[in-house]
Each structure stands twice: as structure tokens, then as C-alpha cells.
Amino acid sequence: MASNDDDRDPVDWERYEDELNPDADSADVVDLDKERQRRDQADTDDEPRTGLLHGNPDTETVLVDSVAAQRRPRFTLSGLRDARRRPIVPGWLRSRAEATGNALWALGLLGHTLAYHGIRLPKYGAKVAWRAPRGAVRMVRSYVWWLFDLEGVPYRQATARVEDADMYLKLARQRDRRVRWRGIVTVPVALGLVLAAVWLATTPATVTGWAAIAALVALCGIVGTPADKPLLDTAVVRTDAAPLTSDEVVRALATLRIVGIDRAIRAGDTGKRWFPAPIQRENGAGWRAEVELPRGVTATEVVEKREELASALARPLGCVWPEANAEVHPGRLVLFVADRDMSRAKPVPWPLLKTGLVDLFKPFPFGTDPRGRLVSLTLMFASMIIGSIPRMGKTFTLRLALLGAALDPRAWLYAFDLKGTGDLSPLESVCHRYRAGDDDDDIEYAIIAMRELRTELRRRTKVIRELPRDLCPENKVTPELASRKTLGLQPIVIGVDECQVWFEHPVYGAEFEEICTDLVKRGPAAGIVLILATQRPDAKSLPTGISANAVLRFCLKVMGHLENDMVLGTSMHKTGVRATMFSRRDRGIGYLAGEGDDPQIARTAYIDGPTAEAIVTRARAARERAGNLTGHAAGQTVDTLTVRRDTLIDDLAIVLGTGDAKVWTETVLDRLAGLRPEVYAGLTRDQLTAALKVHGIKTKQVWGTDPTTGEGANRRGIDRADITAAITKRDRDQGGRAAS
């Protein structure tokens, strides 16, 4: 079929010959129906996507599909039922923050314009006065022109020249008529003006008199304004971007060297059918083109070539945002071309900068999308991962999310800055637990805090389980429950920057991983939100148990599809959600997934250190009012000695001191938890094995009796002799160090 199509000559030579030789059949009567049919057919030939044609050089082209199959679908009720209803109230009006933001912007613009011109009023006055005489002359000249019907002079002269006496008489009569009645009108007008002038000159100056003179001068000044020198200066300079045309889009797509597009164009496709809807302005921020790519071409192929596309469109990279609209089909491209470069544009101020608090159960402002619309974030019931290559804005994003949490006076904040540069320090005064750095001391502080959270998670799940159904219908924390201080179910938000430091820690790595996995899985329902930021999104830095269960994901620029999917979720790269397309200049710009149905591009609200401090001061004041300054913010310290003093082998010596010399690991865990519940509660078999490894102790097969069944069995366990040997070695080493 295809070969037949290819054989057919795409050029309609006959038609061109006819067009070049119009006289040949100029007398032909065009049969409109036939002509329409021919044109429709030519259009169909242009379009290889229809793919329905049986090309046959000898006979007429025959359509494979039946006529019924080609008919446009009829109007049906079910079609109407499935139709997408467009929102009655536009999106920007439904969001209070966005509507307020727009209203404030409009008021600001009005205020600026009024102030700008207000301050220049004397200058405008002087200009008007200077131009008034010229205006007066212009007005008089125009009036005289009108009074004597001077515009008819050239026509009357022309008729005189060709000696057309009839026409001349007609025009002359018309002129006389016009001048007569215009003269009659002029007499009272002139009289009125003279009287007004005499009255003004003879009566003492009054406000009305001055106002009349000012109005007259202003009128003359405006009339006397030259066309190229406007009276008012420019208060707001607009940089209007060139409109986007379908022709431009097709030509740009044709340069991308995408096989399917190239093939379609070679086959004569002009691209005029690639646009299911006209290119439109969107949100006053740019142009939106929906493109139905030639069959077999996926939108992701175009997304991947964003840089080349921007170059082909001759627009800055930060203006060109191609996206796949997989909801329609993988070949549907949505191309948004913004007027302004998103990475260069002045960031929109965060709506909560000066006023307003946050309810973590509801969305709060996070940033803006390329169309300038507000993008929000809902932290409750989700864990979040933030990932990118270095210096793209992870820490700023984490700090923004924590600032949002700080503005909910109920929430407890745990902030861990493992980069140690103090980026999260503005939040210190509202944090329940806060630490910057990755020294042993800092890690010990963190592990205590995380163990605390593990215990807290268990307590919360128990509280929720025991609550009556009507209070807790979905077995998760509700805003009402979170506000009840007695239950202790307030939101807890934990932010960890450079979390890979925790998970790669030789001693506590496994324990951090286990606690974080538990928090990511069970924490959200209990009101605990974990936010992890990392610059190395691989399986080691971000264990899969965590990355697979996070709901919210923000991915700034990454280098490869593995990192992309690690942060955004499996197969995201394949479906066209590609953070690899961002450039190094796209700071703070990333894909936000998990908020709303589809991942969206967002630029985070830019908040620098001093601004963050100002917001935190406000947040702290709200917390003081709510009586919710706790932990670190209230000056409490954590005794890291409980962790630093390595009591494990000493504690093991105690719990194995009596009775059997070899004991099953689970029995040892029970005994340790009984000895020091604050340290060992929740310790798992694997963690104990890892902790023992540090001392060179291995678990081994131990014969014992199950206390519940009374049956003997061989299981992994610990030998008291190994513990004693480890203690002896340690004491000997320490003694040796002390002596040297």
C-alpha cells in the first residue's frame, strides 16, 4: 500500500499547467461540486496520517475504510455524558491565594501608573502649554477648512480641467449649499466665543474662569501634540514576545531529526493537519500549541530535544516547555512557549511571605508553573523526595517545605542539615529537633531523634487504633485530631538534607534506613511526614524501600533516566516526564509529582536566608501564641551520651551473664529491651547483627528451647564467650592506648 502511495506523483501537474495557462480554458464553467471534491481529495493526499489509501496509478484512489467508518461520529447522549466539562470559574479565581495575588498585582500596577504620571504632572502641564498655540492654529485651520469646504477644491479643479461643465456645476452647487449652512452655524458659535472671551476678560478671576482657560489650553495642547511625541511618558515598558505560529512550530519540529517527522514531511505532509486546535494564548503568559505528531512519533522524542527545539524556534530555552499529553495518546504534544524565560524571570513572591499561616492538611503555595499559575503542595499524608545534581535548588526546596510546616503552629519540626552549611539554620528557633553537620556527634543526635520518632510512631498507631470510629473514621489523623493537644497527634515534619549520609553510615546506616522506611510507609497516616533531599539519587543513597513509597517527588535537573526514575518514580522517563531536559540554568525548576493527577513543572518560590529568618520569626510568634514551643526551640538539649557510650557489649554481657552460655538472638533482643527500653526498644535482628559486626562478633547456630512451644530448635544466636572476648579485647586496646 505504502509503495503505491509513494509511486503516485505528489505534484498535480495538470492543475499547475491550468494555472499557468489561464486562457486555455478560460471559458470553462467550473462545476463547484467537482471542484470541492478535487480539493478535498488533494488535501487527503497531502496527509499521510490518514493511512487509508490504496494508491493505484491507473485508477482513482480507493478508500479502504467504508463510508460509514469515515463519517464523523454523530452526536450522542453518551458522548455528551463523557464530555469534559470546563470549569465555570477559571482556575486562578478558584484559588484564593492566586486570586488575591492577581488582584494585588493589578492594584500594584494601577498604583504604580498613577504615581508615575502623578509625579510628572508639572512636566505634562508645561508640555501642554507649550503645544497649545500650535493646537490652536491647527483647530482654526481645520475649522476654516471645514467652513469653506476646502476639501472639495481638488475635485472642482479636476472637473474644470476636463471641462465637464455638468459635474462642475453640481459640485459648485453642493459647495454653496454646504458653505451657506456652515456659515449660519458659525455665526452664533463665533458670537458665543467672543462673548465668553469678553466675559473672561472683564470679570474678576474665578475658579470657573481659570478652569475654562485650563480646559481650553489642555484641549489646544492635546490637539497640538505631534504624532511621534506622545504627551505621557511610558510608565510600564512591556516586552511583547512574538506570537507563535503553526508554520513556525512545524518548521521547528522538522529540524529535530526525528525519523517519523522527517518521513512524513518527505512524503509531502505540510503539517497543516497537526494542530487539533488553534494555537492560543494561555494565562496571559505565553502560547500553547497542541500538536498531533505524525503517526509513530512520540511526544517524548520531542521533549528530549527541548534545547534543539528552542533553538529552532529561536526562543530562549527557559521559554520552551514541551510536554507529552499521554491522556490523549503518546503522540500528542503540548508545547507551551512562554513570553518570558522562566529561569531568568523575577521569581513571584511567596504569598505567605508577610502574612498567613498554613494548615498542613491543606495545600500551601510552593511555586509557579511555566504559565505563571500557582503550584501548591500538600504535605499531609505523604512523604517527599527531593533530588537533583548539586546546586540546582534542593536545599532551597526543602527549606521552603519546612517553612510551610513552620507556619502551621501545631506542627513539630525535625531538621537535619547533613551538608552542614547551615542552610536550615533559619528554622532552628522553631524546630523540635535540629542539627547541622555530619560528625559522629551529629549522627548520634540524629539517631536518638529518629529512635524517638520510631517510638512515637508506635504510640500514635496505638492511639489511632483505640480511638472510637466516629472520631477517626479512616484510621488516620484528621485536622481535628491533630488539633487536640491531649492526643499528641500534631503533624510532625522531618526534613533531611543530603540524606545519603545517614543511609551510608557504617554503624547506624541500617538503623536509619529501617526507621525511615517505616516512617515513609506508616508515618503519613499517623501524621508524620518525612522529606528527604539527596544529590545522589541511587539505590544506596535512597534505599528502594523509601523511594518506592514516597508520594510526593520533586526532581530538579538530573543527568540520566535512572536518577530521574529514582526520584520521580518508575517509568516516568519513559512516559515523557524527564527532568533530564532541564538545563543547568534552570535553578529551582523541577518536575513535581504526586500533587495533582499528573506531574507538573514548577519553579519553587525563591526564599533566601534573611527572608526565611523573617518568616520563621512570624512562625515562632504564632507558636508562642499557640503554646507550642517544644524541644530544641524551647532550649531542650539531647544527651547523646546514651548513644555515644558504647554500652552494647557491656549490656550483652549483663543479659547473657546468667543461665545458658548461648542464647537465641530474639531472646537477647527481648532481654536488651527489658534492660534499657529507651535505647533498645524496637531494635531488630539485623540491626543487632550489624552492630555486633563492628566488634567482630558473629551470630551462630544455637540450640535452644522455644519457651512458648517447649520444643527444641536450632536458630541464630549469640555466644557469651564471644562477648567476653570482645570486652577483653576492647579493654586491652583502650588500656594500650592509654599507656602509650
Ligand SMILES: Nc1ncnc2c1ncn2[C@@H]1O[C@H](COP(=O)(O)OP(=O)(O)OP(=O)(O)O)[C@@H](O)[C@H]1O
Ligand atoms: N526557586 C529558585 N529560583 C531561583 N534560584 C534558585 C531557586 N532555588 C534555588 N535557587 C538557586 O540555586 C542555588 C543552589 O540552591 P541549593 O543550595 O538549594 O542547591 P542544592 O541543590 O541544595 O545544592 P547542593 O547539592 O550543593 O546542596 C542557590 O544559590 C539559589 O540561588
